[in-house]
Amino acid sequence: MRGPTGDGTALTAHVWASVPDTLLGTLVEWDFRHLLDGITKDYDHVLTELEYITARIESS
Known part of the structure; x- marks a missing residue:
């Protein structure tokens, strides 16, 4: 995959999750x-997902 140096596109992902602000949510998060x-x-x-998507894009 080419980097964000101007000669290609960088594929990124933001990982997040939210849990309820309760005792149970705190325990599940811990x-x-x-x-x-x-x-x-x-x-x-x-x-793994980004590598798969990158391979699919670059092979087309």
Whole structure:
């Protein structure tokens, strides 16, 4: 994939999630972050999606 140096297009994604501002929401968010390592897994998944989309765009 070409970088944002003027010779191509950069494909990016913004990862976010929202949980209710309640005790249950706080517990779910803590579990997601610390027990499931959810943030790292989300970023890994998004990178896989961006690589797939990039390959599809560049092959057409």
